Structures are given as structure tokens and as C-alpha cells.
Amino acid sequence: MRKLSTVLRQHAFHLLLLFLALVAFIKPMVLATGNERPGRVVLELFVPWALVIVVLFLVGRSDDTPDPAAAQEEPEQD
């Protein structure tokens, strides 16, 4: 799990995810034949979208970078 978090925190992973998401979002446009069923097109766009969101959720959870601004304000909250 820690290894996964480490990978998810890497900027290179973010770039890879961007590339994969871009491909996933463009694919239905490039490979469309005009004979697809409407529901399928929706699924082809929404499913990758949802998957990207899941990965982003994991990326957000994996981040452990300290927040300098929040650290400064902590005493104020007490």
C-alpha cells in the first residue's frame, strides 16, 4: 500500500494518468463509426471518466505533503 501511495504521489504518474485519460476521452471521437448505440457512447465516455476520478481519489489520499500555511494557522484554531 505504501508503495502504491509512493507511486501515486509521483509527478510522473500524474503525467501518465493525464496521457491515459486524454486517450480515453478522445478514443470515442476518433474511432466512432456512426453506428454505435447512443448508450454505448455515453458509457465509453463516462466510465473512463469515473475511473479517472477513482484514481484521483487515491492520489488525493496518498498525499502527505505538509501544508506550511495550515501549520501556521494551527495555533489559531486552538
Next chain:
Amino acid sequence: MFRPLTLILVLCLYVSVLFVIALWGERGSPLARRLTRSPLVYSLALAVYCTSWTFYGSVGSAATAGPLFLTIYLGPTLAVILWPKVLRKLVRIKNAHSVTSIADLISARYGKSHLLAAMATLLAMVGILPYIALQLKAVTGTFTQLTPPAAGASWMVRNVGSIVVALMTIFSVVIGARRLDATERHEGLLLAIAVECVVKLAAFVTAGIFVTFTVFHGFGDLFAQLERSQFRTLLDTGRGSLPGIYQYLSYLVLAMSAIQFLPRQFHVAVVENSSERNINTALWLLPLYLLVINIFVIPIAAGGLLTALPASADSFVLGLPVRAGRVGISLFVFLGGVSAATGMIIVESLAVATMITNHLLLPVFEMTGLVFLRRFLLRIRWAAVAGVLVTGYLFEQAIGSSYTLVNMGIISFAAVLQFAPPILGGIFWERGNRRGAMLGLGAGALVWFYTLLLPSFVKSGWLSPRLLAEGPWNIALLRPEHLFGLTGLPPVPHAVFWSMLVNVGLYVVASLATERNETEKRLAESFVGILSDTRAHPSNEGQRTVEVAAKLPLMEELLHQYFDRFESNEIIARCQTAVGILEQERITVAALARLYAELERVLAGSIGTAPAHRAVRQSLSYTAEEAQQLTQVYGEILAELKVSPADLESRIDYYQERNTLLQAHATELEEKVAELKQAQEELRRAHDQLETRVEERTQELKASNELLTAEVVERKRAEADFARSNAELEQFAYVASHDLQEPLRMVASYVQLLERRYKGQLDKDADEFIGFAVDGAKRMQTLINDLLAYARIGTRGKAFNPIDTEKAARAGAANLRVAVEESGAQIIYHSLPTLRADATQLAQLFQNLFGNAIKFRSQAAPIIGVWAAYRDKEWVFSVTDNGIGIDPQYSEHVFRLFQRLHTRTAYPGTGIGLALCKKIVERHGGRIWVESQIGQGSTFHFTIPEREEATDDRDEGKSDRDLAGGGQPG
């Protein structure tokens, strides 16, 4: 259908609820603070991205252009993937530099350039104001949709836009612009926006569920009916056509940029960010929000089409529940649309108003001498908010249904895309500089205007269609939508391609071609390396040498230009607390630097980074000693920096180079000091030498003076001896002449008696001898008389009384009456003056001069002229004649005693006459000289000084007598 009053009341009630929520959030109770700072509220507020363009326009777009609308939400999802790096950087930069807006960020990165900030502000204004108009149009449009047609003429329906503008202005000012510091988070505002985002999502989803599950029987039924209908191609993605793909890609790029660089997005995501950790939630929650809100776009669009809703596709969201008579859902959807529009209007107007105030008005105030207006900055910002909203409303009224306004969403996206190169380049590429950003942004904005906004004007019917078809001046290569012959792209991809090519190209080329100044280098390093900034402080900051009391008035004076005294003191105290030096009397110079930086940061929060930087630089400064100490402290900071080896090496290279320069400068200064010292030493040596020389010279002068004094004494003695000798000689001559007169008269008498008695009785020789004796006796008598006369000048002179000199001259001439008559001489007198003189001697003087003129006459009868002129307190007399003249070489010789220029036989005389004249003149204190040429006559000049009172002849002639040895008349 609702009565207009009911809708207005609902609208006011809804805004009031939002107002209460916002105020509750602003009060800062522990619960409110936890809520407003929660990542949930931050992430939901980011959904302000979804405006009425999303709420109503997505359905319209889906019904007409298929899945293309999804790019507007897929693009942000793609952009969000990079937020862990990009947005975190922006947030940290905002905290470090107190960035207030997107224009402020660009300005802060590129040398705090005012011009760049102004350019960005103008671009944002042009791109965003019509976008606000679009939101107002949506609100008024849905208001009309919910009221019966008969109510169209009512005052409320006609003025719903004005009411919304008024409500939004009050809301924005009270909640969003209560304080001057734009970097301070507006927790209440953020909470209200988040609530609005929840409302619009809930309203849209409600509408979607209603259409999908009430109007139809679920997604299956809906899509089945769609497949069987003529609208089967609703989800046609273009069958892979290139124009469709270009359009799709360009929309993705535009949306990726818009989610970060639209002014309202930047404001919520960066300026209102309270913690970098909130980004982790926004990473997935914002895309999730976008996904959810889009789930029902296609069903609603399909529902509207399949049920043959007569209205425009943009109104399907509201039209379907209205047609079904679902009052509650309709009202809820209306409020959702209002939320979508007002959320955008409030945040966008605040962001743009802040930019206008800080980057357009403030510099104008400073340039035009209206600096006193800086004290009213907060009120001016309120006015700017109202101005933005009113301008948006006027746009809506003027061009409400034009192509330009309807398509303003994507046009605005293309405008803010121009911010992407300078911002992304600014936080990732150190080499990017101000010139590059300025050129890129300026040129990109121009291309955007030409290729996208201008064609929209043509399509709205405001300009001739020939501009698009044939290009300006019929130059096909300049056709706005087919620039340089690029015909394969639809308008939006075409504009994106050219504007980005120009923007990025110029940014990179100009940045590489021009150098950055020191400020730009420092800022670039700070921006690019912001995430690795360890903010190391030196372990030893040196002595506490800075008197805080001496610096406080400067800071107060600076802040008082923008705030009142109380606020100024409060800010200073806050900065002192932040730096940790509150109530300290003396601080280190490093603490002073941090205090100045904190003050600039806080001030930047109110007036923007560039104005704050300039204000602090102008008002707060370091003494030379403080600057030196600061340099030492920075050296220690460098030593304690913990960075990667490569970074450290590059930084050390930079500081070494700087240190080398400073050392070279120090060496140069030392050399100059040494030169100055050497020059001073040489000067001192020269001074000593000069003093020695002066001393020696003084001794020499003393010796010379003594010698001179001795010589003067000797000379005086010699003169006295000479005078005495002269006097004795004169006395001797007088006595001798006087005593010789008697025997000589006897000799002459008897010789003449002999001549009379015996002439002709003796032989011839005896007669001749007796004649010689008589002649010699006569000449001797004449000589003795002349000598006596000469001697008497000094001894028998009379007092100087006022005399008429003409009378004296005439008296002299009268003594020569016989000679005058014999020679036929003519004497002309020219108004001679009256002056103090010895009348007898003066008559004798004239007599001698006239006598000479007659004696030494030429062939012609003598003409003698006498005149006088007053010069320099003396009278100058001139006696001129037409005689034989005198050789100039003898002009002084003639005045000597017994000196003759001719033989006695040629011109008889004793040679005493002119010497006597000279003596008379000298006795009167004057001078005598002659000007003459042989054969051209002579002019004798003599001077008689003017005297105030009569003087005794002895006194007056004292000098003469002195020269004569001080002898007394015998």
C-alpha cells in the same frame, strides 16, 4: 406558472438565505470556521465553474452538437490531474506573494510589472464582461419562462435584470468586498457559493431524475426511444471526422485552461484556498461533481427532443417540469439556474473588480496625481463591483440575443487561454521573462480578438460579412477564420491554434532572446522553486542593531496612504507578530527585512503585488550599515540552504558570481581609497614644502627689506646731502651774482665811457679791443641777471593766489612788446583759466616761452597760440608756435641749464630761459615738456595742479627748497 411578484419574493428569499449563510460563515464560530475551511466547501465552491451556461446551455449544446458539450467538463478533469503540482504551486505562490488575482500573479512573476498586470486585466475584462451578461440573460430568460405571457408587460418582468443586478451588487459588496485585503479569505462567501453549487447540482439532478424516471421509464426506455427516433444521431461523435476531432480537442484544451485561469476559478482555487490539503479533496470531488451534473444532460436533451418541446433546447431543463405542471420541481430548477448564474456573477465581478482597482485605477491615480484617492480604495472597489455588474447588464440589454453573447462562453474560454503560457511558463520555466510574457500575451490576445471575437461581431450582424468571406481589403490570406490560408479548421480550433502559436512562440523566443534583470531572476527562482523552498533562516542573525522606533514612522506613513491610522497600526502590529518581533525595541537587520517583506505581502493583499512592491521600495529603505549586515545574513542563509546538489551548485555559482562582483567592487573602492590617501599625503607634503618655501621667502624678503631700508636711509642721506649742496651752490650763485653785479657794472660803465670818449681817436685796433670789452661786459651782465633770476625762483617766490592766467600771459607778452612788434608776431589766447599761482613767475614763464617762439621763428611771421585744458585735477597749458622747431631727440636736453642747440652768433642767449621755465613749473608742482619736429614749429606743455586754498610760497615751495638744500633767501 408563477406571478412575477411570487418569483421576485422567492428570489429575494433565496438570496436572503444565502446572505444569512454567508454572514454566519463570516462570523467565524468554531463550527462555521471548521465548515468554511473544510475541503468539502472548497471543492464544492470550485464548481462555480458550472454557470448557467452549464445549467441550461449544456442541454442545448447536447441537443444540437452531441457529446461536444462534455469536453467542457472532461477538460477540467484532465487539468485537475496536474493540480498536485500546478495548483499547489499557485497556492504557495499566493501565500508567499499575497497574490490577489490572476493579473496580479502574472505581474508578480514577471518583475512585478504594472503594464503586464494592466494587459491581463484588460483581457479579462473584455473576455468576461459579456460572459456576465450571458448569466443575467439566463436569469431573466427563465424568469420570463416561469411567468405567464400576460405578465410580460409588468414592471417586475421588465426589470428583473435590474433587480438581480442590485441584489448581486449588495451581496458581492457586503460579503465579498467588505475588507480591502483581497487575499484574506471570504469564508462566508465561499460557504454561500458552495451552498449554491449544491443547490444547482441538486436542482439539475432533480430535473434529470424527473425526466428520466417520470417522463420516461428509466435510461433504458429513454435510450431505446432515442435510438428509434429521428434524433438517433444525438450522440453522433462525428464519425471520426478531422474537423470534429479538432473541435473536440480544442474544447478540451480550452476547458483545461478555463478551470484554472478563469478569474473566478483562480479566485476560488487559489486566492480563497485555506489549505493545500484541500486540493487533495478537490482532486476527485470537483470531477465527480462535473460528472454527476452531466449524467442527466443527455437524458434531458433527449427528453426535450422526444417530447417535441416547442421551446429552445437551452430551456429544456426548466421547460419539461413546467410543461408537466410540476410547480415544486420547476421552482427548484429555477433556483438552481439562479444559483448557477449568481454564483458566477458574484465571484467573477469580485475578481475582475479587484483587478480593475489594483491594476488599472491605482496606477492611473498615481500617474495623474490623484494619490489621495488611495485612501478610498475599498469604496472604489465597491464601485468597481457595481460597475462590472451594471456593464454586464447593459451588454445583456444591448446584445442579448446576438451570436456574440450566445457563444460568449467559449469565446471567454479562448480569451483566458492566453493566460496559460505566461502562468505555466512562469511557474515551470525560470528563463521565461517579462518581455516574453508581454509580447506573448499581447500578441495572443490580438490574435484571439481577430480570429474569434471579430467574426462573432460579423455573425451578429454588426460588421460586413465580406470581412469573413474576403478578408480585410480583399486580402484572402487575412480572412479572420482562415488566417494565412488555413482552411481545414473550424473557427474555435483555428483561433486556438493561431493564438497559441503566436503566444507561446513569442513568449519562448523573446524570453530566450532577452536577458532578465536581477529582480526577475530572483522572482523566477522563487516561483519555479516554490515547492522546494525550505525557507532556511541563519542560525545567527547578528546583533540587534535596528531601532524599531526609528522604522515605525516610515511604515505608518506608507500604510496611511491606504488605510486610516488605526488600521495602519493594526497591520504593523500584525506584521510584527508574524515576524515574531512584537514589542521588541531593537531587532536584527534580518528581522527588519522579514518585517518589510511581510508588510509588502500584506499590502499586496490590498493593492496588488506590483503597486505594493513599488510602494515599499519607495518608502522603506535600509541604511548602508543595515544593507551590509543584511548581505552577511544572506551569506549565512546560503550556507544553511539545503537543496539538491545541482541546485546548490547553480545557486552557489550565482552567488559566487555576485560575490566576485562585490569583491571586485570592494577592491576597486579600496584602490580608490588608497589613491585618495596617496593624494592626501602628496598634498600634505606639498603643503609642508610650500610652508618651508614661504618661510625662506619671508626671510629673504626680510633681508631684502632691511637692505632696502638701509638703501632708503642712505638715499635719503644722499638726497639731503645733495639738497644741501645744491642749496649751498644756489646760495653761492646768488651771492656771487649779486656781489659780481656791482664791479661788473663799474667795469661796463667805464669801458662804455672809454668807448664813447676815445672811439676814433685811437688806432683801429684800440677801437676794436674796446668794442670787445664792452660786448663782454654786457653779456656778463645779462648772464648774471639770468642767473639771479634763476636763483630767485626758489628763494624769492610769492604766495599762490588766484590769478587770471590770461593776464599773466599778456603781462609776459607785454614785456616783449618791442620784439613782438619788430617780428610781427601774433599771439592768440584761448580762454585761459583762473587758478592759484605765483603771478610774477607765471608771467615770466609765458614771457620766456613767447620769447623763444619769437627768437626761433622761421621765415614767416610768428603765430603763437596759448590755451589750457583741465585734466585729472590739473590744468594743462600749451604754447604753440610756427617756428623752426626742435629735433625730438633734444626734447629733454633743452630744459637743462646753459644748454644751447645753436651758436650764440646764430641765436643770442644764455641757455637759461627754458631751465628757468622748468624751475618755475616745478615750483608749482607741475611738469613741462615739448613736442616738436624740425621745421614744423613747437608746442610747449606745462601743468599747474589745482589748489583749494592759498598757500604761503615758502610752504608751497618747500619741496623745491628742500631740493635746493632747504636754503633760505640771503
